[in-house]
Amino acid sequence: METVEVTNEKDIVIVTLDRPYKRNAVNRIMIEELKQVIEQVKYDENLKAFVLTAKGEDAFCAGGDLRDLHGELSKEEAFALLSQMRLVLYDIATLPVPTLALLNGEARGGGCELATACDLRIGKNGDSYGFVQGKLGIIPGWGGGALLYERISSEETFRWLMRSEMLKSSEALRIGWLQEVSDSPDFTLFSGKSKEQLRFWKKQFLKRLNEQRLYEMMEEETRQASELWGSKAHKEAIQAFYDRNQKRG
Numbered sequence: 001m002e003t004v005e006v007t008n009e010k011d012i013v014i015v016t017l018d019r020p021y022k023r024n025a026v027n028r029i030m031i032e033e034l035k036q037v038i039e040q041v042k043y044d045e046n047l048k049a050f051v052l053t054a055k056g057e058d059a060f061c062a063g064g065d066l067r068d069l070h071g072e073l074s075k076e077e078a079f080a081l082l083s084q085m086r087l088v089l090y091d092i093a094t095l096p097v098p099t100l101a102l103l104n105g106e107a108r109g110g111g112c113e114l115a116t117a118c119d120l121r122i123g124k125n126g127d128s129y130g131f132v133q134g135k136l137g138i139i140p141g142w143g144g145g146a147l148l149y150e151r152i153s154s155e156e157t158f159r160w161l162m163r164s165e166m167l168k169s170s171e172a173l174r175i176g177w178l179q180e181v182s183d184s185p186d187f188t189l190f191s192g193k194s195k196e197q198l199r200f201w202k203k204q205f206l207k208r209l210n211e212q213r214l215y216e217m218m219e220e221e222t223r224q225a226s227e228l229w230g231s232k233a234h235k236e237a238i239q240a241f242y243d244r245n246q247k248r249g
C-alpha cells in the first residue's frame with residue numbers, strides 16, 4: 001500500500017500510517033487504503049487485537065489532508081468524502097477485538113478523531129493533541145466528537161470541542177483521553193493473552209456502548225460538518241494554511 005503499512009504479529013494487526021512527510025495527514029488514497037484494511041480485519045476470525053500507529057517522530061496524524069479536503073467541496077461532496085472516513089472510524093470503534101492507538105507524535109483534528117476511534121490511547125511525554133476543528137470554522141467531520149463522548153466525561157468532551165485547543169499529554173492523561181504516557185509506547189498490554197480472553201474483554205467493553213446511537217450521532221456530526229465545509233471561516237483557515245506553507249517555500 002502507498003500510505004498505510006499493515007503488519008501482523010501473532011494475530012495482532014498493526015496498522016501504520018505512512019505519510020510522515022505530510023505529518024501523516026489523511027488524503028483520499030489513505031482513506032481508500034484504510035477502508036480496505038478494515039474490511040479485511042473486520043472478518044478475520046484469528047484477529048486478537050488491533051494497533052494503530054504512524055511513521056515518524058513529529059506526528060501521529062495531522063488530520064484530513066487540507067489539499068484533498070479543501071473548502072471548495074460542495075456540502076454533498078464534503079458529506080460523501082467525510083462519511084467514508086467516518087465509517088472507517090465507526091468500524092474501528094466496533095471491532096470485536098481490543099484496539100489501541102500508539103501515538104508516536106501529536107494528533108490534530110481528524111488525527112484526534114482517528115485516535116479516539118480506538119478503545120485505548122498511549123501517548124508520548126511532551127506531545128500534544130487537539131480537536132482543533134473549532135478554530136477552523138468547522139466541527140469534527142469524521143464523527144470524532146460523538147466518539148469522544150464515549151471516551152471521556154461529557155463535560156470534558158464539551159469543553160475540549162469548544163476550546164478547540166491542543167492539550168499536553170499530561171492534561172490528556174488527566175481527562176482520561178490517554179490511558180498511559182510513555183517515552184516509547186508499545187502494545188505489551190496484549191502480551192501473553194489468548195484470542196478468547198481478548199475478544200471476551202472487548203465484548204464486555206462494548207456492552208456499555210449503544211452502537212446504533214453512536215452511529216447516528218457520528219452521522220449527524222458529519223452532516224453538520226458538511227454544512228460548515230464551505231463557510232467563510234473554514235475557507236479562510238485552509239487558505240491561511242496554504243499561505244503559511246507557501247511563504248515557507
Ligand SMILES: CC[C@@H](C(=O)O)C(=O)SCCNC(=O)CCNC(=O)[C@H](O)C(C)(C)COP(=O)(O)OP(=O)(O)OC[C@H]1O[C@@H](n2cnc3c(N)ncnc32)[C@H](O)[C@@H]1OP(=O)(O)O
Nearest residue numbers: 021022023025062063064065066109110133140141142245
Ligand atoms: C476532515 C478532516 C478534518 C476533521 O474532520 O476534523 C480535520 O482534520 S481538520 C484539521 C486539519 N489539520 C490541520 O489543520 C493541521 C494542519 N497542519 C498544521 O497545522 C501543521 O502542518 C502542523 C501539523 C502543526 C505541523 O507544522 P510544522 O511542524 O511546521 O510542519 P509543516 O506545516 O511544514 O508540515 C510538514 C508537511 O506536512 C504537510 N501537512 C501538515 N499537515 C497537513 C494537512 N493537514 N494536510 C496536508 N498537508 C499537511 C505540510 O504541508 C508540509 O508539507 P509540505 O508543504 O510539502 O512541506
